[in-house]
Amino acid sequence: ACLDRIEAFDGRVHAFLHVDAEGALRTADEVDRLREEGADLHPLAGVPIALKDNLVTRQMPTTCASKILEGWMPPYSGTVVQRIIDAKLPILGKTNMDEFAMGSSCEYSAFGPTYNPWDLTRAPGGSGGGSAAAVAAFMVPLALGSDTGGSIRQPGAFTGTVGAKPTYGAVSRYGLVAMASSLDQIGPVTRTVRDAAALQELISGHDPHDSTSLPDPVPALLESVKQVSKEGSIEGLRVGVIKQLTGEGYSAGVQHHFDSVVQALKERGCEVVEVDCPSFDYAMAAYYLIMPAEVSSNLARFDGVRYGLRVEPEEGPVTAERVMAATRGAGFGHEVKRRIILGTYVLSSGQVDAYYGSAQKVRTLIKRDFAAAFEKADVLVSPTAPTTAFQLGQRQEDPMAMYLNDVATVPANLAGVPAISVPNGLEDGLPCGFQVIAPEQQDELMYRVAQLVV
Numbered sequence: 001a002c003l004d005r006i007e008a009f010d011g012r013v014h015a016f017l018h019v020d021a022e023g024a025l026r027t028a029d030e031v032d033r034l035r036e037e038g039a040d041l042h043p044l045a046g047v048p049i050a051l052k053d054n055l056v057t058r059q060m061p062t063t064c065a066s067k068i069l070e071g072w073m074p075p076y077s078g079t080v081v082q083r084i085i086d087a088k089l090p091i092l093g094k095t096n097m098d099e100f101a102m103g104s105s106c107e108y109s110a111f112g113p114t115y116n117p118w119d120l121t122r123a124p125g126g127s128g129g130g131s132a133a134a135v136a137a138f139m140v141p142l143a144l145g146s147d148t149g150g151s152i153r154q155p156g157a158f159t160g161t162v163g164a165k166p167t168y169g170a171v172s173r174y175g176l177v178a179m180a181s182s183l184d185q186i187g188p189v190t191r192t193v194r195d196a197a198a199l200q201e202l203i204s205g206h207d208p209h210d211s212t213s214l215p216d217p218v219p220a221l222l223e224s225v226k227q228v229s230k231e232g233s234i235e236g237l238r239v240g241v242i243k244q245l246t247g248e249g250y251s252a253g254v255q256h257h258f259d260s261v262v263q264a265l266k267e268r269g270c271e272v273v274e275v276d277c278p279s280f281d282y283a284m285a286a287y288y289l290i291m292p293a294e295v296s297s298n299l300a301r302f303d304g305v306r307y308g309l310r311v312e313p314e315e316g317p318v319t320a321e322r323v324m325a326a327t328r329g330a331g332f333g334h335e336v337k338r339r340i341i342l343g344t345y346v347l348s349s350g351q352v353d354a355y356y357g358s359a360q361k362v363r364t365l366i367k368r369d370f371a372a373a374f375e376k377a378d379v380l381v382s383p384t385a386p387t388t389a390f391q392l393g394q395r396q397e398d399p400m401a402m403y404l405n406d407v408a409t410v411p412a413n414l415a416g417v418p419a420i421s422v423p424n425g426l427e428d429g430l431p432c433g434f435q436v437i438a439p440e441q442q443d444e445l446m447y448r449v450a451q452l453v454v
Ligand code: GLN
Pocket: 101, 102, 103, 104, 126, 127, 146, 147, 148, 149, 150, 151, 152, 179, 291, 406
């Protein structure tokens, strides 16, 4: 059914960069057979899934929506992908994204944008717009994304899907093509909170291949979400509304839907408090220094030798350096180049203390703001994005306008805390997102509260 749906609609939505019908059907058949034999299968066995194209998958193209990786067939699968394979979820294919996960609209894909299924003239968000659009258009019930500054949650808000960024280190990054290693996390994109909890549970857990992976046991996320009932008492739950992430800059519709949920929580007995996080005003500035610094280092590996594309200089000698320059010049898009140059600059001797050093200090202040806020509240809430899905083409030429989409999502990445976006009503026929942020390693609490508000 999913493959039929892709066949019927993906010509217009362009959520997928690669569809593996044969492989998916093979896994589905295998699950049928095992089930008949009475095998002990994972609860998600047989449920189709789509993977963002920066998840390294054996024998499947993994391009990060970049020309520089076109034609690269990974010789291995990342840890998360291997868990999906082992649990026997049929992998339908790889989804579109902004090149190397840099962007908020999917328009920076080298292979053309994804279109928002709610309105095909609008962006599905980014960078994980392909995964979100595929789930929203009922082409697949589950997908995976990666979130460095909001790339799971903001597309979730724009497409009316659920998207979660787990606690930093909860999910292995081995085999996720690195964008900014201190911020990146893989997470679920689904239609329900339960599905997201089940999928996060499956992909979580310690991995010796990732030195930042947490050693702690994985909480029973699905079980705790199941225990949440709509009518159940939530009296005494302390919910903090982040002052810096509401009001000015948020569209009236988004703000209205957010306020109604907060009001409903109050009526159900929650203690709603306003929390002040003054350093959040500098979160974007810090993110757009730290992230490019890490990008410039991580993307140095695309040298025209190790992976995919190799371009020889048009004239003159064929030296390693000149092949590298020609390959990177032809293979990377504008936005990727902009960030590499910015990152190289902020790390250069003479500049590093003023830019990178200051940004790291702001990062510490943001963590402290979170710590203080979590003294007053159990969870924090905000709209996921300042607006609903914008028109394709509207922000493509204006990097600042594109970057400002991430104001509400970036702080959680800088602090490493878990955050989820759930659908929250329609404004002019377009979905809005409601974000729940929990303290580090309290993903379970985040899911329970998310289930309460949907
Ligand atoms: N939109 C943000 C950026 O362009 C977030 C990207 C992400 O989370 N991968 O950096």
